Amino acid sequence: MALPSRARRSRAVAWAAGTGVTLAVALFVVVWTVVAALRAGDGSEPVARTVIGWALVAAGCGALHFRHRRPVAVAVVTLLACVAYYPVSEQDGPLMVTFAVALYTTAAEGRFAASVALAAGTLLAVGLGEVRQAPGNRQIDDTSLVMLAGWLISLVAVGRAQHTRGAYLHEAEQRALAAEREQEARARQSATEERLRIAREVHDVLGHSLSLINVQAGAVLHRLSKNPAPDVALPAAREALEAVRATSKDALRELRATLGVLRQADEAAPTAPASGLHRLGELVERARATGLEAGVRTEGTPRPLPPPLDLAAYRIVQESLTNVTRHARARSVLITLTWTDDELGLRVEDDGGGSPGESAPGSGIQGMAERARAFGGDLTARNTTDGFRVTARLPLTPARTTAPPTTPEGDQE
Structure with a gap:
């Protein structure tokens, strides 16, 4: 990972610098002493x-x-040395x-307090030692004593400033790393949401179309299994194949439009109109081709x-018809x-035998409810005395009109 590697490199650089x-200080002291x-x-x-002198130097x-x-x-050891x-x-x-x-x-x-205490103790010890000397035996005059005090104060002040600067840089680095991690997490979340949104759209398109194709193909195979006369079998087969072709053509068109979001920036975007309630008649015709009234x-x-709300309404009706075709065994x-x-x-x-229920795999009811809630509405689905009913409410001025949030793929077929 990047962070541990960066930390190891920082420690290695710090160790080398220290x-x-x-070595530079040791070389300076040894050379000066030898000279x-x-x-x-x-x-x-x-x-x-x-x-003893060289041992103290070492x-x-x-x-x-x-x-x-x-x-x-270390400061105490060097001071005692x-x-x-001397x-x-x-x-010397x-x-x-x-x-x-x-x-x-x-x-x-x-360690600011410790450094101040060491500097003050050193200055006090030197001052007391000089005071106790005889007037002609002093090693450090008053001017040198003042210079020593300024030197010690400067060392502590510069060290304190370096500590403050290091703490500020460390905090800034941590904030930058936190912001980078947050940005990466947001990017991953956005990519996941977009992937699941595309999965929802592909599910709705292919699930509906393949269900209709399956029903239409099953119906014609059922008719042909009864060995009808050719003048009856051929028109039935032709009718079923025409319906399959139309359904698959629509499915391919919608699939291309859905996958268009994956195109590169330099590719031409799809020009076909997006799905919406204006295409409700096509859904109804495909449902009639399966034998439903x-x-x-x-x-x-x-x-x-708005296009997102129009698409959501269309998908809710489409998924409802898919469930009717696959599960309800309805006539109308x-x-x-x-x-x-x-x-x-x-x-x-519908007037069928009811739905397998919201919790049943592949019902798509959870996905429809998520679409409705995304625009401030709601959706209910329940059995009735005559069949099954899906009811949705979509506000025309929702709080947001963007694509609905995605649900885990396991909630859909």
């Missing part, structure tokens, strides 16, 4: 004191390698640089609908459109 600083010893050149320092420089893990402890080194060694090497680096790191790692009744004054079906000022009412009722 090791580089440690100072060569310049002195009197060899009067006892060997034991020389060994301890102070080596401790810097752990300054990010234990910043306060300096406290022991009275013991006659070389720049070992104080290790404490300066450790003090800065302590502040930069967010299908009819349409209109109450009120029809009016143009009536589609009623009721137009009012505020809403469109749809009612599809």
Whole structure:
């Protein structure tokens, strides 16, 4: 994954930078100390004191390698190494640089109180030590003491500023990563919703058309199984094949229109009109071709609908007719459109043996209800004394007129 790899790279870069600083400081201290010893050149320092001095140099420089893990402890170690080194060694090497680096790191790692305490303690110890010296034996004058105070304060202040900047950059990075993850999640959700929406449309188109083709082919096969005379069988077969051809042609046209959303940007979009209630007559004719006595009744004054709402109404009627053809074993079906000022009412009722129910696989009732709810309406489907009835209510001024939200593919056939 990208995030762990990025974190590992950041840790590797930080480790390399920290090791580089440690080696650079160690090289600086060692070279300066060697040069100072060569310049002195009197060899009067006892060997034991020389060994102790170099051991303190090694301890102070080596401790810097752990300054990010234990910043306060390393600062204390380097300070103690300096406290022991300068009275013991006659070389006066720049070992104080290790404490300066450790003090800065302590502040930069967010240990502000500890860094202030260490700086104040160091300044106080140096000041007391100089006060107790005889007037002619002072090692640091007042000006140097003031400069040391400014140096220590600057180290703490710069370290504090670096910590604040690092915290700000870390927070900005986390916000950017969170925004990136949210954008990816939204993109995945949008892709899933679009995929399921296309699946719904393909289901409605193919489910309806293939059901009609199946019924028409089954009817003609049933007739032919009775071995009728050729003058009866051929017209029946021709009629059934003509209906199958018309149904499949319409299915292909609607399928191309539905899959048009998958076209590339440089491809021509389909020019065929979208499905809507203006094609209700074609649905009725296809239903009649299966042997149903299908009819349409209109109450009120029809009016143009927004394309998404028009398509939803068409799909509800289409899925209802599919269920009647496949499950109801009905002889007749009536589609009623009721137009009012505020809403469109749809009612599809048949005289069959009833529906397998909303929870039955392949009924499509859940999908129809989702379409109605997407536009602020509702849908009911129930058995009646004469058959089965689907009733839908679609407001003509819904809160939104975009494509309805999709449901999981398992809710449809």
